[in-house]
Amino acid sequence: xxxxxxxxxxxxxxxxxxxxxxxxxxxxxxxxxxxxxxxxxxxxxxxxxxxxxxxxxxxxxxxxxxxxxxxxxxxxxxxxxxxxxxxxxxxxxxxxxxxxxxxxxxxxxxxxxxxxxxxxxxxxxxxxxxxxxxxxxxxxxxxxxxxxxxxxxxxxxxxxxxxxxxxxxxxxxxxxxxxxxxxxxxxxxxxxxxxxxxxxxxxxxx
Numbered sequence: 765x766x767x768x769x770x771x772x773x774x775x776x777x778x779x780x781x782x783x784x785x786x787x788x789x790x791x792x793x794x795x796x797x798x799x800x801x802x803x804x805x806x807x808x809x810x811x812x813x814x815x816x817x818x819x820x821x822x823x824x825x826x827x828x829x830x831x832x833x834x835x836x837x838x839x840x841x842x843x844x845x846x847x848x849x850x851x852x853x854x855x856x857x858x859x860x861x862x863x864x865x866x867x868x869x870x871x872x873x874x875x876x877x878x879x880x881x882x883x884x885x886x887x888x889x890x891x892x893x894x895x896x897x898x899x900x901x902x903x904x905x906x907x908x909x910x911x912x913x914x915x916x917x918x919x920x921x922x923x924x925x926x927x928x929x930x931x932x933x934x935x936x937x938x939x940x941x942x943x944x945x946x947x948x949x950x951x952x953x954x955x956x957x958x959x960x961x962x963x964x965x966x967x968x969x970x
């Protein structure tokens with residue numbers, strides 16, 4: 765009777781013991797496959813990250829040095845467009861445009877006020893400079909360009925009239941053989957002591 769009772773107790777206790785499962789060959793294969801899959805996925809993720817890093821490096825090239833810029837300019841001057849541009853600069857018309865640009869360069873470099881008079885509400889025929897007007901600064905005529913018109917950005921500028929006296933500021937003056945006048949980039953316009961236009965700061969800049 766005692767032996768029977770002990771056998772029953774041992775049977776009950778055996779149910780509470782943790783089961784020890786011996787790995788089979790199939791289970792080992794599954795584990796190895798999972799490990800191999802994890803290694804492959806990790807490798808692909810790392811490789812993809814490296815490719816992205818290389819792409820970002822290539823997409824943001826280093827700025828050219830002064831010597832490199834000079835070499836690039838010389839190469840361009842040897843092209844048909846460069847030769848044409850050099851001839852235009854040496855022509856009477858080109859010299860006149862360059863002189864006009866030089867006269868206001870100190871103002872554009874420092875972005876200081878310039879007094880101007882509106883002479884025309886339209887740009888020369890064939891111009892592709894967006895919205896702009898013609899203005900006279902210290903006796904010379906200039907294209908005052910504001911760029912492509914978006915929504916109501918230039919709404920107050922449309923109220924300008926010929927002979928209006930204005931104060932302008934610009935960060936740059938440029939020129940091209942296609943145009944008979946220097947091109948002033950309009951950043952600020954004031955009329956009768958009231959601001960009628962101020963260019964919004966560029967994103968990521970001032």
